[in-house]
Amino acid sequence: MIVTRSWLNEWIDISSISTDKLLKTLNSIGLEVDSIVTYKVPEKIVFGRVLECKKHPDADKLNICKVDIGSSTRQIVCGASNVRAGLDVVVATIGAVMPDGTLIKPVTLRGIESEGMICSAREIGLGDVSEGIIELDSSIGKYEIGQEVSQNAIFRDDVIEIELTANRGDCLSIRGVARDLSAAFDKPLRERKVQEDEDKRVGIGRILSLSHENNLDVNIRYKAVDFKNLTLPFIVKLRLSQVDDKKESDVESLMLYATHSSGVILRAYDYALFCVKDEPIAKISLSKDKNGFASIMSKDKKVSVVGVMQEESFKVAHSNGVVLIEATYIPPDIISKKMQENKIPTGLSYYRASRGSEPDLNQGLDYCISVIETNSESSVYGGTIEIDESHEDKIISLSKKEIDEIIGANIDKVKITKILKNLGFDTTKSSADSFVILVPRFRHDIVNKQDIVEEIVRLVGIDNIPSKPFTFTEANSFNDDYFNYKKRVTYRHKAAFSGFFESVHFVFDEKKILQEYGFETIVENKELLNPIVNTLDTLRTTLLCGLLRAASNNSKNGYASVKLFEVGSVFNSQREESLKMAFIFCGDKEAESLSNSGKPSKVDFALFAQKISNVIGEFELREYKTKHTLSHPYQCAEIFVANESVGEIFRLHPNVQESYDLDITYMCELDFNKLPCELKTAKQSSKYQASFRDLSIVMPKDMAYEKVKNIINASATKELIRFYIVDKYSDESLGENMSLSIRFVLQSFDKTLEEEEITNTMSTILEALKTDLGITIR
């Protein structure tokens, strides 16, 4: 909503209020100021009058004018097509500096001297108002020839754009904003009374009749005007350009102007449109169209829809003859609901109607008629033809105690009454301890007690309400969600400390890509209906694709080592949400530095697995056949923590690696909810010395170590604390076999182990390996 200071001043006297105060007030009462532009016409630009105007002898398009600029008369050459004698104009005199920086000095144009410039609106910085030079008229108020233009309020105006919230349809007009300001400044609105000289006028009933269906929930009112010599006043053109309303015919422009000023939805129709041959009275009918919208009909043609639009071809293009001016109101909830049920094309008026236009129709018609009467020789028909649907008054009662409790402060009763009255609420039925408030019809947004309190809060000013801590009964607020959040924080911290950068990606992904790599996708009947772009057309079922793209981008940006992780939601084919944690590590294992002579080695499976272990603790890897095709078929494992599968770890398939332009890459995805988060318990440790024994065994290269591990675990005595691989070796002499060195740690809780006991344990293990797997010592 755009307002201007001078326009507001038509409805409320704000002449003594500074622009700064005005802006602050608008903000503090909830009419957020989005932007402000202050126009100021430069000095030495004055009002002038064209006394004479004749053609330039040597230039077709130029005119030589004698212009009265108050102190003297100057000869000015002017190229505008609309310059003529008798016109009051804006003159930039010698020495004026135009907004674009041009200095006005005496010049000779094709041999004729010119002392100054007759200006267009654009030239003095007012923008695109009209063609040619400004033609002044009485609409700008009193002015004198020779007076500085900048002294006139219209030419040094503030244009303020207000960001209105969706509930404040009542402020979609200059008058509406003025009404709010009237409560804020405690100043009355200016009354605009049109003097109706009804006796002398021909009644509208003599030329028009209106038929209608019942229960349309519409208020409608017509005036008829016989237009004659309408010239659109300068101020109307200027203000319409300031509020960005599109240019229309003169009559249409007037409707826009009066609507913007009063908030009443106004339309104009050619009278002839409704005339039937040989009948003295034109007929308008108001009926439901096939979608249930109240429509204005002429001879079975739909001319307009109340609160929605007017057919372009039925707008008034001329400025002479009889024109019907229509004001309408339809409650915003009714029109919005209808639109929700049946979407139909809308025009400018729908926005206003759906947010609540001004229901006081006379007030808009009067404003419109007064502009017409002042600026033309048109005659207005007496009275109106109307339909007034009755409506129920909204009454809200609440006590001062309720108001104070919601606000948390003691607000003066007199002040409350004054605020409500200035906003147009009727509080006269209130009793000593309770307010009984009649809500004005234009405030459709006010329906309950809290709405009333909001009005009081915003006009008292939130800054004037002292802050107060809430007193509560203590309660343990920890719950599962909190502990899960904590767990997430802990894991994220561990991942960051082990070298991974946390990344966040949209939960959207591209279905085609997911399918291509063999991931599950959401079933068709639960799929996104209105994705924003093709590449984000489904919900992700894995974190891996997002990480892969990010790694690829980083790698293109020159990062030789990329370590990323994400903890985020994924969805299964049934669109059930779960939390996953995923990692990617590609390229160099560390940054280039002195310690690696600028040649860091590449990440390998062992290093990546170690990094993952830094984050999630102890785990076991088992051979695994993954379902997707991102994975290298021979470097891929299922991760088990405490004998439960928690996810997978794998090297990226060389083909995928190539298509993403990546160096050697490893990835891991974990089911976050299965990751451990129990508090650790300390095991008792033995006081006796531990013994170490190394065993080098020869086993087939293609045998899984897991088998060896299982046999050792099954055959060992409890003195075997742990065992781990320390070397792997193969050469030609070993053929299809390889040698594996395993270190065994043995320890007893009761004593230092004797050599014999150790040997016995080791022999048992060896025996088992030989019997079960045919593995021997090297």
Place this chain on the structure above:
Amino acid sequence: MKHWYDAIKEAQSVEKIEEIRISLFGKKGVLAAEFAKMKEASDEEKSKIAQELNINKNALMNELVQRKIVLQTLELQEHMKADAIDVSMFSSSSESGALHPVMETMDRIVEYFSSMNFAVKTGTMVEDDFNNFEALNLPKYHPARDMQDTFYFKDEMLLRTHTSPVQIRTMMSNKPPIRMIAPGAVFRRDYDITHTPMFHQVEGLLVDKEGTVSFANLKFILEDFLKYMFGDVEVRFRPSFFPFTEPSAEVDISCVFCKGSGCRVCSRTGWLEVLGCGIVDPNVFEAVKYQNVSGYAFGLGVERFAMLIHQIGDLRSLFEGDIKLLEQFR
């Protein structure tokens, strides 16, 4: 004997000292020879020579040990000098990763409200119309639905446009009093320089007996919270409109970049909008069948907080896993 004292003084290495020690105190050393000579001397002289030799022996030993300590210290000094490094070559070489600034900001927000005894509730991203709109006083034809362009699914479910449905679900399954925050990802169908289809919110809700929760309480906690997050800033409340609160307000802080004097970030206003809040609308309580209660609610965008706190210019870069950005938060 005197030249031995000089020799010790002049010795320049631990090896040289060792040589001297052997020459003096070895089995065939000088002192041994001198003591041997005693055999030829008379008894009277013997004790005199012995006394003198013993004095010299002790004195030389003492000199030798002292000199050795000095030389050892000097040699260690030399060794260490040879190990000298140019420390300036080793400035910052962290191999650690970092938390994402948005997630880290969310953690800080959660930390504040947890300490103020708010419970954390998370909920799900896929929601239904009732919990996301209807129960929040946003019936189907409400103009405020224009403000939130929604992602829908083919089965009429939707992606939550705010974390408010978590509040509805919490109220539906718990009796008052309620003190909770709902942190999480939310979705709007909007993708340009200042909008991403996914972003993060933290919303808060406090519900207690009727007549106990006031706007003044809401002001208190939000002022305190914003000072915790942004440091010493001014806080301003502006009346506004949200369908689920009444009275509603938007909360601004004095611009953290220009300290309120007006700059590009705050559009020359000196203020930055950071929060929306209000007293819970009775229609919301009605939807969850709460009676005789009062409450306040608030909501904020985590990305906006993170961008202001860390002076991040580009919203979209937050969702690209861009190491250029992330490595600055080590």
